């Protein structure tokens with residue numbers, strides 16, 4: 432077992448696995464096995480209002496039927512609120528997070544006042560109203576400051592420096608077995624090098640760059656494109672972004688392999704990792720499975736649960752989406768064959784030669 436590789440599959444129990452989620456599960460399992468690493472399953476039930484009772488067990492059973500089982504006990508986000516609160520407290524103590532009293536109406540009014548009212552994916556870009564204080568109002572939510580943290584860092588230090596104020600958080604992370612990635616110490620499992628690269632000369636420091644092993648170079652200006660995002664909601668639920676970052680750090684995740692529909696969260700998660708002094712994993716976002724209507728399969732648009740009467744058939748569909756060949760033997764043998772194929776596809780060492788997954792591979796959606 433390679434102790435320097437730990438991947439995870441992290442489904443939300445809002446519905447059963449469908450053909451699209453099996454692609455992400457299979458890819459993350461193959462990447463872990465291809466690198467002799469560990470593969471963990473985590474149930475992302477942090478948003479308890481959306482989870483269905485008994486669904487986590489159904490998902491774990493679906494995975495088991497496909498021959499995919501967690502190497503360590505499954506953890507549940509719904510049992511980890513104390514850890515998320517601890518992380519939020521640390522961010523508030525270092526002024527990287529702040530309470531917000533705004534209602535959606537307040538935010539709309541402020542944005543109209545600024546001449547900006549176009550929502551991004553239906554989300555309003557928060558204008559930073561409560562950065563200076565609550566004006567005597569009650570806190571509704573807690574947000575991350577996306578401006579000061581990045582802009583206070585000289586560009587060359589973005590990937591290697593921690594603000595001194597975060598040393599306690601870093602110590603906590605280290606105590607839990609986290610080691611911070613740096614150019615010198617990053618686990619060198621991917622032939623593609625460290626997960627993120629510093630901003631190029633002439634680009635604003637706030638533009639966050641990272642490398643996706645499938646999609647190639649990525650960038651996002653979080654402060655301008657997303658704004659100060661929510662860490663804890665008005666209803667007391669911790670936000671997905673915070674829970675994922677804390678869990679990945681606590682579990683020592685080195686590699687995140689997930690569907691491209693989640694790629695847009697990556698920049699926010701990297702910002703949070705830096706704010707908390709947690710290491711940044713490598714990222715690989717897999718192609719989406721499109722339905723007959725050309726839209727991606729998702730629980731929201733009514734994707735059918737996986738039909739696992741023939742697990743090999745379901746696995747073959749997922750494998751084809753990943754560019755792997757169809758296997759006709761049985762599920763166990765197919766998985767073994769795909770591990771070898773994945774090494775070639777992902778540019779991982781097979782025997783002696785090393786190939787790289789071409790960057791132009793990215794962006795292509797495969798319809799299975």
Ligand SMILES: [Zn+2]
Pocket residue numbers: 530531532533559560561562
């Ligand atoms: Zn506010």
